[in-house]
Amino acid sequence: MKERIDELINILEEANYNYYVLDNPKITDQEYDKYLRELINLEEKYPELKRADSPTVKVGGEVIDKFEKIHHILPMLSLPNVFNEEEISSFIEKIENDGVKPTYVCEQKFDGLSVSLIYKEGKLVSGATRGDGVVGEDITHNVKTIKSIPLKLKKNIDIEVRGEIIMSKATLEKLNKQRKDDGLPLLQNCRNAAAGSARQLDSKVAAQRNLDNFIYHLPNPKDYGLTTHYDSLNFMRDLGFKVSNNCILAKTKEEILDFIESLAKQRPNLPYDIDGVVIKVNELEIQEKLGFTSKYPKWATAYKFPSEEVLTKLKDIIFTVGRTGQITPNAVLEPVIVMGSTISRATLHNEDYVRGLDLKIGDIVAIHKAGDVIPEVIRPIIERRNGTEVEFEMISNCPICDSPLCKKEGLTDYFCLNEACPARKVEGLIHYASRNAMNIDGLGDEIIEDLHNMGFIKSVLDFYKLKNMQEQLIELEGLGTKKINKILESVENSKNSSLEKLLFGLGIPGVGAKNAKILARQYENIEALRYASYEELKEIRDIGDILAKNIVNYFINNKELVDNLINEGINTKYLGEALTYNEFVTGKKFVITGTIEGLSRDEIKEFIEKNNGTVSDSVSKKTDIVIVGANPGSKYQKALDLNIMIYDEEKIKKVMEFE
DSSP states (O other), X not given: OHHHHHHHHHHHHXXXXXXXXXXXXXXXXXHHHHHHHHHHHHHHHOXXXXXXXXXXXXXXXXXXXTSOEEEOSSOOOOOOEEOSHHXXXXXXXXXXXXXXXXXXXXXXXXXXXXXXXXXXXXEEEEEEEOTTSSEEEBOHHHHTTOTTSOSBOSSOOOEEEEEEEEOOHHHHHHHHHHHHHTTOOOOOOHHXXXXXXXXXXSHHHHHHTTOEEEEEEOSOGGGGTOOBHHHHHHHHHHTTOOOOSOEEEESSHHHHHHHHHHHHHHGGGSSSOEEEEEEEEOBHHHHHHHOBOSSSBTTEEEEEOOOSSEEEEEEEEEEEEOTTSEEEEEEEEEEEEETTEEEEEEEOOSHHHHHHHTOEETOEEEEEEETTTEEEEEEEOGGGOOSOOEEOOOOSBOTTTOOBEEEOTTOSOEEEOOTTOHHHHHHHHHHHHSTTTTOOTTOOHHHHHHHHHTTSOSSGGGGGGGGGGHHHHHTSTTOOXXXXXXXXXXXXXXXXXXXXXXXXXXXXXXXXXXXHHHHHHHHSBHHHHHTOOHHHHHXXXXXXXXHHHHHHHHHHHTHHHHHHHHHTTOOOBXXXXXXXXXXXXXXXXXXXXXXXXXXXHHHHHHHHHHTTOEEESSOOTTOOEEEEOBSOOHXXXXXXXXXXXXXXXXHHHHHTTOO
16 A cells, blocks of 8 residues: 555656646646545555655645745635535534534635735735745736736725636637747646746736636634624625625525536636635634634535546456447546546447547546446547557457357447356346346345356346245345345335336347337237237337347247246336327427426426427437527527427426426
């Protein structure tokens, strides 16, 4: 573990040097935060390995020697980060467990360069960067060029205030256009451009960059007779400082979350970059009671918006075998936080996808969550390659049973054709028990794999035989009586699932959750479906020729399994609402974009599917209607370009007879 701690310290020290000394960042803020969080966790777990020169003892980084140093009167501490609702709840609980019930100020977290401004008798005398939190850099000559920073206040008082120097999106765009015309390298983003501009030796450069500033913190508010942070914001605004109006005073977690959601929607249209929401206890007396850690105030935190893209290292590419025998390459990633969850694996779909992206093992890659859910590798960062990367090679044999792989005509995927391949069987069992299928709670992937390897479960029918093996199960490591009882209860409950859950769980080739529901609604029970003809099935919308053949073949080849499931008492009837007819919906294909007040997207989708319509994620020439709510995305413009019918909020509510 010492080797990993030393490695992390070296990475962070080099990052600090590149960022603070050379003004030339080599890794993103997200990567830096990831390494820092890992180091903090390791030092907490192994305190005896913590080094005196660890970056965790600092708030920031080194100070550039070419600027004069300024000692801050009070330390400029940074804030701890939270990434999801659970961590916000934990922050609030820690505060309120101390027996206090504060209000909270929620503000925009500006993405720029932190600055401390000092005034004597109302006149600006000093501007400094945060530096390492104790010593910063004197940038007074550049601060004076920023038009939103007053040279003289409306009152002749001595005061220190803190805020953020930023660059607007429009300014960056204008500067980069000029730099492109001049053959100069483009500025990376608003944050780096603002930081670099404010730390120029020549103030003329800063003046030409049209920088901006927001003030958000008063270090010693009680000296001015103030009792809350919210009062401090108003006090600084009255003195002539630019203070954001985009903040709220919240009493509950729900109000905090609503503000975060609202600001996230506004974010793309703001004239400047923000990367989160700062949450502070409002009452100064409670702030004092809560106090500080060595690095952070206990009364404040910063919620970081999920990054649209984050960077991490592609450590390896491994291959998995699906329940149909399909071979899928998977990225093994250096763990990274994406939209609040830690990601270490991502599917690479197939050989063509990997080669199309030109991925190499060892690459730094950009990833995001497709549809805000599924981790996906977008591209390699070619300029970060150093020659140690390894070329991707597609395997020719199954990684589990070593059978030769086959690439079916017209398809991009490779398959293991060995129906006895253990991986195919295990994946089929995992799929049957999954949440969207029969939802057998307590049976995780590893438990199912162990039970299969030990001979307890060979087919989906064996889930229902586990009740006869209770004594043997209790002897297995990690499965106590309580856990086994929970599993058996969940197995029994799964018998009451609606038909579409069973159809999806059986793993009929090509039949996903959506098509399973279409079939269940159409036939209402498995007896009617299992004897349906190919000609009848292929005429059903979204089923077609290939799926019709797969369904017919499945029931011919699995007659005994279906009979046995029926004999076990598994429900084989559709338990949902029957299909109804609606002239505005039936037979039509919809896309939903934006927010409809009083209706969730799931409610609209359920209504459409109940009336035998379908919902798609993307607009195409086959789309019949696009439902458009508030703050629609690019799908709205595409619908206009393709002259597709639009249902606005009033229309869809009328169609649904919503009151």
